[in-house]
Amino acid sequence: MERKINNFSKKITENPNLPASHAMLYASGLKEKDFSKAQIGIVSNWYEGNPCNLHLDRLGKKIKSSIIIDRDLIGFQITTIGVSDGITMGTNGMRYSLPSRELIADSIETVIDSHHYDGIIAIPGCDKNIPGVMMAILRLNRPSIIVYGGSIPSGRYNGKKLDIVSSFEALGKKNSNQISEEEYKNIVKNSCPGPGACGGMYTANTMASFLEAMGMTLPYSSSYPSTSKEKKKECEKVKDYIKILLERNIKPRDIVTKTSIENGLKLALCLGGSTNLVIHLLAIAKYANINFTLRDFQEISKKVPLIGNLKPSGVFLMEDIHMNIGGMPVIIKYLLNEGILSGNCLTITGDTLSENMKRVPNINFNQKIIYPINKPLKKDGHIRVLYGNLSPEGSIAKITGKEGLFFRGEAKVFDSEEEANKAIINHKIQKGNVIVIRYVGPIGGPGMPEMLKPTSYIMGSGFGKYVALITDGRFSGGSHGFVVGHITPEAQSGGLIAIIRNGDFIKIDAENDTLTLEVEENEINQRKKSWIPPLFKIKKGYLYKYMKTVSSASEGCVTDQF
Incomplete structure (x- = not known):
């Protein structure tokens, strides 16, 4: 007997006591024959003001056009918000970046649940889009697929590949007289040649890779470029898989397990992924009702080698994985064969991760993008959890x-990113300094803004090996250097970072995983007694509500109470 797949929408479409609802569905374009079809919410984070997102409406239309011809499905396109990290970086607008994740999740939940859609196909493009749609999907827990918008092609100037971080670092080079004003402008103009997410192993590509290994996207979704013919074909195929999920009643929490989360984490660590992965992973685990902590993260990081020579710390971009490796499944298959990933996890194809890899070719190591496990770039993970x-x-x-x-x-010590940026640009930082940027946490920021500008200025100035930076804020996936973020408790909540003074010595030990303020205990206690928390920077609006409800970075910065 054929299984009904319109289990949610039928509460409206098959209820004879809802004439107004039916009238509005007719007005929306439905025919009488459509009322028995499963309704799919096709939700994208489309908006024109950001290259990561500006093409997502086209991908959504491609998906909808494929769904229209199916006799059992009907699709409705939905859009939700986004915030461009690159555009807002270094401004007060960056305060909205992480909080936008919650708005994205809330808005998707609101539309899908209130309209009783049977399934979801989500099309995220930028950093916070991806965990935002994933959090909503897990809350709703009905058949769902994610189609990643894909990464941007590389820019080019003077025979060199460029990406978004090239533009940030160019300012540091200009200010240290390494390049001219004209060369600086040409780098900026050529860094982003079109639509797609930032090309390195920054947060968007990190999260897309994480989701693919976790089984929430089709194979190759993370590595297909944004405007490629393969990405368009993926959009055409996705209707077949949402139908499989509906027919078999396979839901996100059937796919997102502790083992599949570990698969995603291991792949991201192998590739040199963004530190933002930590916050997003913790949030995803909470919504999947899975107990996953920083201690779990640390345990896995110690066992997983870094094999990806990818920006920001390496050389290559996601497009190189597509063109020269053969796509992300080639790497996933290699890690499965090496016993790093578990292959028995269910995926959105209806098959296991191992079954998805059967026809994928083996990796060829005649390239410098992915290194063998026995000859890694680093024998353990590059993201470490430091205590102290x-x-x-x-x-x-x-x-x-x-x-x-x-x-x-x-x-x-600086009480804002702006102060730190001015000091770096004006050559006020010396070799051997530990830059401290505080009052930029989830509450103090508010919104825990990213510190890409200061880290890029440091690297562009040639100080990467000689200066460290610690903060209760976040780092962009494009940040690299000797950097420590997510310090909890944050300064606004009375964490020890609030009482650091200029001239104090700070020790960062990534072998013993410690972060230490070298000040006598008596002096620390005296400073704590005299510390007065500063007034909140925001007193109304969404950010005020966010800072009143958000959890700490060590708990994923979620606004729900768990």
């Missing part, structure tokens, strides 16, 4: 080993 008197609840370090594993230096 500065971060008793944890902090996140991005340590590839290129800048060393240990740093001890003299603090230069």
Whole structure:
């Protein structure tokens, strides 16, 4: 007997006591024959003001056109918000970046649940889009697929490949007289040649890779470029798989398990992914009702080698994985064969991860993008959880080993990113300094803004090996250098970072996973007694509501109470 697949929408379409509802559906274009079809919400994070998102409406239309011809499905396109990290970086607008994740999840939940759609096909493009749609999908827990918008092609100038971080680092080079004003402008103009998410292993590509290994996208979704013919074909195929999920009643929480989350984390660590993965993974695990903590993260990171020579710490971009490796499934298959990933996890194809890889070719190591497990770039993970008197609840370090594993230096303290940026640009930072940027956490920021500008200025100025930076804010996936973020408790909540003074010595030990303020306990206690929390920077609007409800970075910065 054929299984009915319109289990949610039938509460409206098959209810004879809802004439107004039916009238509005007719007005929306439905015919009488459509009332028995399963309704699919095709939700994209489309908006024109950001290259990561500006093509998503076209992908959504491609998906809808394929659904229209199916006799059992009907699709409705939906859009939700987005915030461009690249455009808002270094401004007060960046305060909205992480909080936008919650708005995205809330808005998708609102439309899908209120309209009783039977399934979801989500099309995210930028950093917070991806965890935002994933959180909504897990809350709703009805058959769902994610189609990643894909990454941007590389830019080019003077024979060199460029990407978004090239433009940030160019300012540091210009200010240190390494390049001319004309060369600086040409780098900026040529860094982003069209639509798609930032091309390195930054947050968007990190999260897309994570989802593919976790089984929530079709194979190759993370590595197909944004405007490629393969991405268009993926959009055409996705209707067949949403139908499989509906018929078999396979839901997101059947796919997102502790093992599948570990698969996603291991792949992201192998590729040198963004530190933002930590916050998003913790949030996803919470909505999947899975107990996953920073301690779990640390345990896995110690066992997984870094094999991806990808930007920001490496050389290559996601387009190189597509063109020269053969796509993300080639890497996933290699890690399955090496016993790093578990192959028995269910995926949105209806098959297991191993079954999805049967026809995928084996990796060829005649390239410098992905290294063999036995000859890694680093024998363990580059993202480390550091504890100590500065971060008793944890902090996140991005340590590839290129800048060393240990740093001890003299603090230069700033109560805002703007102050720190001015100091770096005006050559007020010396070798051996530990830059401290505080009051930029989830509450203090508010919104935990990213610190790509200061890290890019440091790297562009040639100080990457000689200066460290610690913060209760976040880092962009494009950040690299000797950096530690997500310090909890944050300064606004009275964390020890709030009482650091210029000249204090700070020790970052990535071998023993510690972050230490080298100040006597008596002095620390005296400073704590005299510390007065600053007034909140925001007193109304969405950010005020966010800062009143958000959890700490060590708990995923979620606004629901768990």
